[in-house]
Amino acid sequence: MNARSRPGPLNLITDVGGLLVGNAGDDALKSGVTVLTGDRPFTAAVHVMGGAPGTRETDLLAPDKLVTEVDALVLSGGSAFGLDAAGGVMAGLRAAGRGFAVAGQHVPIVPAAILFDLANGGDKDWTESPYTDLGREALREAGTGFDLGREGAGLGAMTATTMGGLGSASLVLPWGATVGALVAVNALGSATIDGGRHFYSAPWEIGGEFGGLGPAMPSDPAARPVTKADGAAGGGQGASTTIAIVATDAKLSQAQAQRMAIAAHDGMARALVPSHTPLDGDLVFAAATGEVPLSDPVIGALDLGHAAATCLARAIARGVHAARPRPGDLLPCWSDLS
Amino acid sequence: MNARSRPGPLNLITDVGGLLVGNAGDDALKSGVTVLTGDRPFTAAVHVMGGAPGTRETDLLAPDKLVTEVDALVLSGGSAFGLDAAGGVMAGLRAAGRGFAVAGQHVPIVPAAILFDLANGGDKDWTESPYTDLGREALREAGTGFDLGREGAGLGAMTATTMGGLGSASLVLPWGATVGALVAVNALGSATIDGGRHFYSAPWEIGGEFGGLGPAMPSDPAARPVTKADGAAGGGQGASTTIAIVATDAKLSQAQAQRMAIAAHDGMARALVPSHTPLDGDLVFAAATGEVPLSDPVIGALDLGHAAATCLARAIARGVHAARPRPGDLLPCWSDLS
Numbered sequence: 001m002n003a004r005s006r007p008g009p010l011n012l013i014t015d016v017g018g019l020l021v022g023n024a025g026d027d028a029l030k031s032g033v034t035v036l037t038g039d040r041p042f043t044a045a046v047h048v049m050g051g052a053p054g055t056r057e058t059d060l061l062a063p064d065k066l067v068t069e070v071d072a073l074v075l076s077g078g079s080a081f082g083l084d085a086a087g088g089v090m091a092g093l094r095a096a097g098r099g100f101a102v103a104g105q106h107v108p109i110v111p112a113a114i115l116f117d118l119a120n121g122g123d124k125d126w127t128e129s130p131y132t133d134l135g136r137e138a139l140r141e142a143g144t145g146f147d148l149g150r151e152g153a154g155l156g157a158m159t160a161t162t163m164g165g166l167g168s169a170s171l172v173l174p175w176g177a178t179v180g181a182l183v184a185v186n187a188l189g190s191a192t193i194d195g196g197r198h199f200y201s202a203p204w205e206i207g208g209e210f211g212g213l214g215p216a217m218p219s220d221p222a223a224r225p226v227t228k229a230d231g232a233a234g235g236g237q238g239a240s241t242t243i244a245i246v247a248t249d250a251k252l253s254q255a256q257a258q259r260m261a262i263a264a265h266d267g268m269a270r271a272l273v274p275s276h277t278p279l280d281g282d283l284v285f286a287a288a289t290g291e292v293p294l295s296d297p298v299i300g301a302l303d304l305g306h307a308a309a310t311c312l313a314r315a316i317a318r319g320v321h322a323a324r325p326r327p328g329d330l331l332p333c334w335s336d337l338s
Numbered sequence: 339m340n341a342r343s344r345p346g347p348l349n350l351i352t353d354v355g356g357l358l359v360g361n362a363g364d365d366a367l368k369s370g371v372t373v374l375t376g377d378r379p380f381t382a383a384v385h386v387m388g389g390a391p392g393t394r395e396t397d398l399l400a401p402d403k404l405v406t407e408v409d410a411l412v413l414s415g416g417s418a419f420g421l422d423a424a425g426g427v428m429a430g431l432r433a434a435g436r437g438f439a440v441a442g443q444h445v446p447i448v449p450a451a452i453l454f455d456l457a458n459g460g461d462k463d464w465t466e467s468p469y470t471d472l473g474r475e476a477l478r479e480a481g482t483g484f485d486l487g488r489e490g491a492g493l494g495a496m497t498a499t500t501m502g503g504l505g506s507a508s509l510v511l512p513w514g515a516t517v518g519a520l521v522a523v524n525a526l527g528s529a530t531i532d533g534g535r536h537f538y539s540a541p542w543e544i545g546g547e548f549g550g551l552g553p554a555m556p557s558d559p560a561a562r563p564v565t566k567a568d569g570a571a572g573g574g575q576g577a578s579t580t581i582a583i584v585a586t587d588a589k590l591s592q593a594q595a596q597r598m599a600i601a602a603h604d605g606m607a608r609a610l611v612p613s614h615t616p617l618d619g620d621l622v623f624a625a626a627t628g629e630v631p632l633s634d635p636v637i638g639a640l641d642l643g644h645a646a647a648t649c650l651a652r653a654i655a656r657g658v659h660a661a662r663p664r665p666g667d668l669l670p671c672w673s674d675l676s
Contacts (some may be wrong), residue, residue, distance in 0.1 A: 051597055171560060183402040188640075193541070203531070203538075204559050215553035221542050222343040222509060224644045229637055259389055259616050266607035266614055275604055275645040278597050279636065298617065299567055302526075306562045306612040 005307070007206055008034045008170040013180030013315075014144040015170035016247045018042070018289050021150030021182060022142030023166065024134045027326060030122025031077035033085040033134040034152030034166060036182060036245050036287065037093075037142050041069035043288040044111065045258035049265050050241060053281035056083045057111040060283075063255040067109055071098050071137070073285050074112035075184045075243045078131050080155075086112035088135025113283055115186040115241040117156040121328045149322030153184035153243070159272075159320065160188065160227045161195030167319020169209065169311045171314040173303055175295035177250040181264070181311035185319040187272040188227045188240035188280045192320070193218050195226065197337050201271040201317040204310045210321040225273050241281040242272060242316070246308035252288035255299055261286035263305025267312030284312070343545055343645070346508040347534050351518030351653075352482040353508035354585045355544040356380070356627050359520060360480030361504065362472045363489030365664060368460025369415035371423040371472040372490030372504060373581050374625065375431075375480050379407035381626040382449065383596035387603050388579060391619030394421045395449040399623075401593040403620020405447055410477070411623050412450035413522045413581045416469050420491075424450035426473025451621055453524040453579040455494040459666045464590060481595050487660030491522035491581070493634065497610075497658065498526065498565045499533030501671045507649045511641055512635035515588040519602070519649035523657040525610040526578035526618045528566045530658070533564065535675050539609040539655040542648045548659035563611050580606060580620040580654070586645040590626035594639055599624035601643025605650030622650070 008015025018039045023031025046061045056074075060067045071093050076082030090108045093099060099106030118124055138152060146152075146168075154166030164185035172178050185191060192199050198216035199205070205212065218225070226238050246264040261284045268275045268282060276282050286308070294300030323333040346353025356377045363370025384399045398405045409431050414420030428446045431437060435445030456462055476490060482508075484490075492504030502523035510516050530537050536554035537543070545548065556563070566577050584602040599622045606613045606620060614620050617637060624646070632638030661671040 004558065004656070005562070007560075049600060049603075051600075131453075203553070203555055204348055206560050214555060215541070217541055217552060220342065221648070222345075222544050224343070224641055227640065228641055256616075262387055262389075263612070263614050264604075265387075266612070269604035269647075274640065274647065276500035276601050277643055278594075278639045301569055301616045302565065305615055307610065309607075310559070320447065 005171050005172060005173050008172050008178055011170050012168040013182040015246050016178050016180045016245040016249045016289060017291060019247055020142040020144060021146045022138040023146055024137035024141060025152055025155035028123045029130060030120050030156035031117050032152045032155035033138040034075040035072050035089050035138040035142060037072040040097050041071055043068055043252055043254055043257050044070040045254050045261050045286045046283060047258060047261035047277040048283040050280040050282035051278035053283055054080045054114040056086050063110060063258060067100060068254045070111055071108040071170035072110045073245050074110055076114045076131055077113060077117040077156050078151050079114055079116045079118050081129050082114035082131045083112055084129045084131040085135030086110045088132040089139045092136045092139040113243040115157060115184055115243055116239050119239050120156045120158055121330045122156055148318055149324055150326055154319055157184050157186035158331055160322060161189045163323045163329055165319040165323035167317055169313035169314035171307045171311050173307060176206055177248055177292045179248045179304060179307040179311050181244060181246045181315040183312060183315045183319055185242055185316050187242050187275050189225055189272055189274045191272055191316055199317040200273055201313040204313045210317040216255055229279055242268060243283055244312055245285040245287060246312055247287040248304055249289045249291040250304055251290040257286040259291050260304050260308050264308035264312045267281045267309035271313040271316035341512060343509050343511050344518055346510050349508050350506040351520040351585050354516050354518045354587050355629060357585055358480040358482060359484045360476040361484055362475035362479060363490055363493035366461045367468060368494035369455050370460050370490045370493035371476040371577060373410055373427055373476040373480055375410040379409055380593050381406055381590055381592055381617055382408040383592050383599050383624045384621060385596060385599035386621040387614040388618040388620035389616035391621055392418045392452040394424050395433040399449060401596060405438060406592045408449055409446040410448045411583050412448055414450060414452045414469055415455040415491050415494050417452055417456050419467050421450055421467045422467045422469040423473030424448045426470040427477045428601055430474045430477040451581040453495060453522055453581055454577045457577050457666045458494045458496055458541040460494055485583045486656055488664055492657055495522050495524035496669055497528045499528040499578060500658060501661045501667055501669050503657040503661035505653035507652035507656055509645045509649050511645060515586055517586045517642060517645040517649050519582060519584045519653040521582035521653045521657060523580055523654050524578055526615050527563055527582050527610050528614045529610055529654055537655040538611055539651040542651045550662045567617055578617055581621055582650055583623040583625060584650055585625040587627045587629040588642055589628040589631050595624040595626045598642050598646050602646035602650045605647035609651040609654035636656040
């Protein structure tokens with residue numbers, strides 16, 4: 001127990017005990033897959049706010065549906081083709097004897113969401129979907145340590161003004177629960193003000209974790225910031241979507257986890273402008289491992305929602321901040337900006 | 339047509355042509371009602387994100403339901419008792435011959451949402467709901483000019499750290515559409531950083547419309563800001579809810595209006611921390627009068643969503659900024675802070 005909230009030792013979603021993250025990517029394809037799994041099934045929920053989502057196995061996450069726990073969550077590039085990644089993850093989990101037991105079989109429950117990275121300059125001329133194998137490989141790589149930036153589902157991700165990336169952050173609450181966020185940042189808009197170096201997430205930054213530049217004013221607060229829909233590189237209408245997972249070791253019902261996912265969208269709104277547009281599939285999964293009792297059924301849930309929102313805002317900025325240039329990129333990285 | 343977006347002449351939601359706002363309140367009750375109506379029915383939709391909403395006639399706003407246009411939208415204090423305000427508004431509209439024609443009758447369509455102001459120090463010891471009459475009176479007061487701050491549904495509203503209020507703002511887009519927001523700010527959290535004078539909405543402020551202090555950093559970015567659930571005055575669990583309307587003169591289907599409501603929630607997330615918690619009923623109505631064709635079916639909708647979000651963030655700050663002290667208040671107003 002600590003008097004103040006603070007990031008966990010890794011400042012990653014894997015500070016939530018029992019959760020593992022694996023990434024796989026292909027530099028020629030300029031795309032990849034990120035998987036979150038656990039040493040055992042965990043409670044999961046989802047909240048979709050974008051107008052153009054791409055998902056698999058999300059209907060079963062509604063609190064009234066039979067299944068309440070999942071074996072993994074998948075974030076993938078590749079637009080709807082990337083949904084095949086969940087099949088690769090399922091195959092790997094099945095081989096390990098994991099899955100929902102029904103009629104003598106085990107069916108791994110693997111909800112997935114995708115982002116659009118088909119116009120990022122990578123070689124998309126495949127005849128058989130590469131995402132099944134990338135999903136299986138990402139599962140094999142799953143561990144507590146992983147790199148941010150051009151990794152997994154964030155490998156080929158772009159914002160309107162810089163390359164995107166894979167981001168993560170965590171927070172340990174005074175009453176003992178840990179919260180973390182994991183995100184592939186492929187926003188229609190931008191994570192920085194006027195496409196410069198100052199992050200919208202600045203008010204939530206802890207310890208200079210994404211440059212420590214502090215807040216700033218946009219040059220014209222009345223103007224809509226540039227988006228991919230305005231013809232930015234790698235853009236075009238629909239070439240977007242930021243997909244995230246927020247997780248906690250707190251004990252939550254599936255309905256409570258769904259409310260944490262809803263609250264976490266506030267972090268996306270604060271970190272990316274614009275968010276939740278008709279042209280993106282912005283969504284947030286929530287995961288809860290159930291190890292830590294809520295401090296209070298109401299205050300505890302409130303704390304978790306706010307922590308999820310701020311972790312997601314920080315994770316988005318950290319993903320963009322960590323991105324480094326690769327051959328064939330259509331946009332600079334944040335690290336290239338002066 | 340103008341090259342840059344700018345607020346409309348009133349910087350109120352009534353810059354959207356054909357829309358009228360009326361307020362009624364009772365200083366002893368410390369509560370009131372706000373009505374948005376039009377010179378004719380308008381397209382409406384809603385998106386609810388809080389965990390504790392109080393609503394009436396919102397199910398019929400789903401795009402698959404029969405009715406697509408409404409005669410008025412009501413924001414009211416009084417918790418669920420305030421839903422009676424819609425009955426008063428309906429009676430007034432019926433007397434004026436307004437309403438959805440069915441079987442020789444006219445049924446005014448008046449969706450409503452409430453906020454909780456039952457613990458704000460006002461005299462709540464009534465035996466017959468005062469909200470029906472307040473609704474009828476607010477409708478009588480409807481016009482294009484109205485005051486911000488302690489008016490209508492915002493009269494008795496509070497945030498965690500200051501009195502709340504009624505806010506509004508508008509923006510005229512370069513392609514001719516006008517967007518406006520109207521909000522009764524009764525947040526579980528706060529509109530200002532560390533409960534001080536700097537608004538979270540600062541990056542969206544136009545022309546010093548809420549003090550011009552610019553952005554700031556919180557003293558501890560890792561800490562959850564104080565909320566009413568922590569025992570603030572007038573608080574207690576559930577003593578919250580920020581309810582808003584965003585409107586445009588653009589021609590939108592009900593589904594497009596719903597997407598504008600979804601996008602507008604980003605403005606609430608940016609203006610109030612925390613938002614969208616299990617303990618508030620945070621929601622946004624959208625209204626569209628249909629006068630201005632979309633500049634482009636996709637870009638136009640994107641523009642409207644972003645404008646709705648920024649108008650709402652500005653309206654929230656303006657409501658708090660405009661509040662002035664009244665006898666019996668349990669918290670200071672922003673104007674009292676030094």
